[in-house]
Amino acid sequence: MTEVLISAKGLAKNYGKKQALKPTNLEIPAGRIVGVIGANGAGKSTLLNCLLGLSDYEGDLQVMGMNPLMQRAVLMEQVCFIADVATLPRWAKVADLLDWVAGLHPKFDQAKAIARLKTTTVQLDSKIKALSKGMIVQVHLAIALAIDARILVLDEPTLGLDIVNRRGFYDAILSDFFDETRTVIITTHQVDEVEPILSHAIFIRDGAVTLDASMDVVAERFLAVDVLDNQKAEAEALRPLYGRSLLGRTTFVFDGVAPEQLKTFGEPRRVGLADLFVALAQ
């Protein structure tokens, strides 16, 4: 049986009267790459902050069997976290930063981080504030990948990066970090770029989880089909989640409708996460 790394029951977070995360149940086993997808302010970062013990919460939450809020210091030996590029101390030199991480993190391999940075244009004696966004991500990535962690959490890690750096970032995660015993959790707006590497998707809308499913389940459960105008009424009778009319035909997204039923309108196909997110947001 696959080990469950993250388990939440009734996990919720309020900021004053605003409920940023509504009571949520989650189970995330090892060996998954989970995409947490939602609009700005939907509650993605709130969920991650709770999982990482970065803020208090209500409900029952276990990450690797620990209470993240009360045992964050121990938990962070197993969890690695990259927020957006602006979180590294701008006043620090790269070499000093690596020294400090080596002094603070028992599972950090400084030599590995330096070796990785030597393959980039980042100079060890540079200050973080002198680096470009892409270089800062390289530094953060070098640190994260040199930590022997079980869970890697990425919160909008490629925000503001160009496409080359974004692709390189995810390639590095896949080749240098991920294996069957580890889990990666990613929040991002660039859904199309991470979709090919995800094994699981969680949609959040207005603080509530609207979808929590593996990509296999998503592929089986949600299908899209293009319907001609003369068949629209028949298709609408199957209660599609979403319909979008374009150039004389309407694309409908269905939830839990058998492919055989849909074949009467056209060839059913997988729904991309971006389209599914829009569909579920209706």
Place this chain on the structure above:
Amino acid sequence: MNKFLTLIRRDIADNRGALVITPIVIAAILLTVTLFATLTGNARFGFDPEDFAAAKQNPGLNSQVIVDTQKGAAVVKRGPDGKVTIITNDGKSKSLDDAIDPKTKAGLEAILPVGTATAAVLPLAIALISILFVLAGALHDERKDRTILFWKSMPVSDLQTTSAKLVSIVGVGLFFALAVTIVLHVAITGLAVATLGNVGITGISAATVFLNATKLWSVLAVGLLIYVGWALPVYGWVTMVSAWAPKMPFVAAFAPLFVVPLVYMAIAYRGDDNDMILNALWEPAGRLIGEPMTDGMSRIVQPSSDNLPTIPVAEILAQLSSSLAQPGFWIGLAVAGGFIYAASEIRRRRAL
């Protein structure tokens, strides 16, 4: 322990400008000014750049000043060899060295390092103020620049982080400033001793002067340690406010310490110096200026049994240490512990 030392190294690097560079720059400025004044002939009881320029062009020129004494006016001349001669109004002339009796010279050996210390202590005095600003920003700035998200991804507890900030800013900050002060004191005192010799005063023992300086340093070091103990609840309070304040943490931390007693004075104070509420309200400010530990303190320089000025180190240290017997000291430490714990809990429960 390794983690704690790493945190301290990090915090010193973070606040290098305020904790390390500022005391060094202040000391360098003071030393430069002192050196300049000394080299330009300040030892002749005044500084006049025109005289100096003239003296450089005419090495034989005698510059002179008139001083008023209780016995009447006297002319003080400095010869080209640097030696000072005093001519009283009755026409008698004697060297400055002759004018100072051996007992006064012995007194100078005690007073001189105290005098130079009043100038050399400036880096420490400024550090005592600047650390309050640094401390107020310690836990606030990491939220403001979002670096808290990176530091919280390290396996370090909030209590360790908070304590390390306090130790690095207060402990390292103040004691580094003390070290700079001592180095500056050595330099200025050395210049002063050299100047005395230059104006012709003999019989001043540099060894005795520096021995007295060493006594001052021990008083200063022990006094600083005890001061930190007294001020710790205020430092703890500032750290807690830094963890909580959404903005302007310095104002948020210090406004209550000064505004509340002032408001109380405006509303309820009736001129009673023993008003317990008012005294309690002013206590944090009193702790910051070292009031509880200096209450009833004797002077640094006191006459000995043979009426020579001396620095009674043991007596001063005993007086400073006696303040540790006050319950307020230990209650303050417990309160400081509470504030530091509260600061760490606030940090634990908020991401930004």
